[in-house]
Amino acid sequence: MDPKSQKVKLNDGHFIPVLGFGTYAPPEAAKREALEITKFAIEVGFRHIDCAHVYQNEEQVGQAIRSKIADGTVKREDIFYTSKLWLTSLRPELVQPALEKSLKTLQLDYVDLYIIHIPVALKPGEELFPKDENGKLIFDSVDLCLTWEALEKCKDAGLAKSIGVSNFNHKQLEKILNKPGLKYKPVCNQVECHPYLNQSKLLDFCKSHDIVLVAFGALGSQRVKEWVNLNHPVLLEDPVLSAIAQKHKQTPALVALRYQIQRGVVVLTKSFNKKRVKENMQPCVYSWWFSPPDVTTGELAWLERLMAGQKTEILTPGHPSAPALSSLLIH
Secondary structure, eight states, X not given: OOGGGOEEEOTTSOEEESEEEEOOOOTTSOHHHHHHHHHHHHHHTOOEEEOOXXXXXXXXXXXXXXXXXXXXXXXXXXXXXXXXXXXXXOSHHHHXXXXXXXHHHHTOSOEEEEEESOSOOBOOSXXXXXXOTTXXXXXXXXXXXXXXXXXXXXXXXXXXXXXXXXXXXXXXXXXXXXXXXXXXXXXXXXXXXXXXXXXXHHHHXXXXXXXXXXXXXXXXXXXXXXXXXXXXXOGXXXXXXXXXXXXXXXXXXXXXXXXXXXXXXXXXXXXXXXXXXXXXXOXXXXXXXXXXXXXXXXXXXXXXXXXOOOOOOOSOBTBTXXXXXXXXXXX
C-alpha cells in the first residue's frame, strides 16, 4: 500500500493526507535541522507538511519543499502544506498580511491549509509573546468571527486552498459555524489528541459538522517541564498500550498512531530522528494501519480508558477564551 495515497476528503472538496509531518522543534534545535529533516521526510514519502509562523523555521521548511520539487521528487500539487495564523495577527486587517508574509518566507504561491493557531489574541506587533512589565502576556480583544471572515477572503484570493482552526473547543467552533453569512466552514480542528487525552466528545462534535480532527501530540504530551507535569505517566510506557503492541508485533508508538487513524483522525507525527521518520512511512508498517488485523474494538476500549488527564497548558487562565486553554501547545 502506498502511504501517499491515503487521504481524507475535507468539507470544501480538497483532500488532506491522513499522516502528516510536524516541523516544530525546540528553540535550541538548529534551524538547519528543519531543512534537512523536512527534505528527508519528503524523500521517504511524507506529503503532508505541518508548520507555523511561530515555529520560526518556515524559511527552512519552504526551502526543503522547493528543493524536492526542483529535483523531481515531488510536484507542488503533491505537497499538502499547512501554516498557522499566530495570536498577534488575529485582528482581521492583519490576517492576509500575515499569510502573505509566510508565503514570502516560504517562497510559495499558496498554502494548502491556513488555520487559526489558538483562539486567543495577543497584542499585535513583532514580539511573538508580548508581555507587560510584570512579565504577563498582553492580550488583545478580537472577535474571532471577524478573523474568520478575513480567512475566508484569503481562500477567495487563492492564497489558501482550505481554512481551518486549531485548539478550538466546541463552543468556539459553534460561534464560527453559527456566524451570520458564513461562507466556508472550518475544514479541520487541530488539537492535542492521544489515548490520555482522547478528545472523544470534541471528535464526535467535529464529525457531526463534517470537520476533520487533526491530532498533534499523538504520542503523548511533550515532556517539557514548563508545559506538563513530569510526574504524569509516559504514554509510550503504558502497560496496556505495550501489551496491545506486543500482541500485534508493533511498537507502542505505531499502535498509538493506528488508534487515531482507526477513529478517523488525521495524525501528525514529529521527529528529528531520521530512523523514526522513516519507520513511520515503511510500506509494511503503513499497510498494518489500514488493513486487517485491526486493533480490535475491545482494544480500542482499553485505549479509551487510558484517561490520565495528561494535557498541556501554556497560557494564563482568566482570559475570555480560557476554555480553550486546556490543551494548548506550541505544536
